Amino acid sequence: LFLDEPTSGLDSHNACSLIKLLTVLASRDSAVLCTIHQPSSEVFALFDIVIFMKAGRIFYQGPVSKISTHYADLDHPCPENYNPADFVMNLCQSLSGDALERLYMPVPAERQLESASAKELAVVKVVFTPSSGFAKQLAQLTYREWVSTCRNPQALLTRYGVTIFLNILYGVVFWQIGSKDTAESSNFNAHVGMVCNALVATIMLNSQSAMLAFPFERPMFLREYSTGTCKSLYRVLLSAVCRAGLCAVMRL
């Protein structure tokens, strides 16, 4: 999860609540990276790893808890009860020349991508592989779908409301037609019409929701999918078998 200044515009309480939520995500094997601007000491302490950058170079990279000892070792001890974030920011703004240069962190040679040629950079391809198995992905996605449905009761109510309205209309037009004498052709024709109209209503009512919702949900899927590389048709076929089982169960 990449976030660009997620605490911007939030008060200190909400900023802290948000970062606490991100730490919960991080504790569940999600990588959370975010930029942040002037965090409070409480918020700052919630981060595990921090990178301070100045003019495109890494000023500090490492655990938040090690900032004080790191700078104490370099003869710049952080005052007691002082926000380490403010301390590092002040340090990199107030120092200059060799004193500042001495504090920059060295970049290991193997990480110096900028020294590679454009041709070499062009072939650098990041390959993502999912850390979760099929069952976990399915459980998470199903949970998300369910939460999404529950969060939008208005859509569900509208769908059921339209169903009720349409069927009241049909019910009034075909009032108790099924109970009338089928021997009379007018009754029989109306009875057939009732069955037809009910099924036409079913197909109309049920195609719309997926059709209209899907284009809005698709970008999210494409983003998630594009970080994967495995496009296995056999899994699509496997899911078809699963659906066959589900349908059989529903029929029973």
Added chain:
Amino acid sequence: VHTDDVTPYMISKLVAELPTTLVQCLLQYMMVKLMSGLQADFFQFVTVAFGLALVANSYGMMLGAAIPDVKDVVEAWVPLFAPQILFTGLFTRIRQIPVFLRWAQYLSAMSYALKLGYYLEFNPNQEHCMASEEAGQNCAGLLTSGGPTGEPVLWWVNVLCLFGLFMVARVLAAVALTKQAARHG
């Protein structure tokens, strides 16, 4: 959620839509039963409607997966769904449709569901069909070659065909998503 193929996504969509669609079908046919006096077994009819609803949902998903703009999806809905009704034989008998177009009836989910609906509602064993000789003739006529659908009803063939259309639409939706995701990546 980091996903490496379309399958969990498609299954999760299906699992989420199963209860909402089932409730919608129960609600609809409860009203049909109470107000219009549906004679067929309620749960059997709801099962047919539920099957049709899932196919309709799959068609909707297929359009939504293949076409990015919701306005274009709405435009594409008409040519996909209008023939569903045209090829049921409701307004014209199948044998009156030009021979070179008759194959399209086999793509109509509505046609299969309607045959099943007729089978349940106008089965000669239904009480209203056994009330008199004329009633029996009307019911039998609908289910045989004289009926608007033009063919005798084999209920399990229609169930299989509905299921086949459901599968084809879902797989096509999955393929459309996969292709676009590959381009997106």
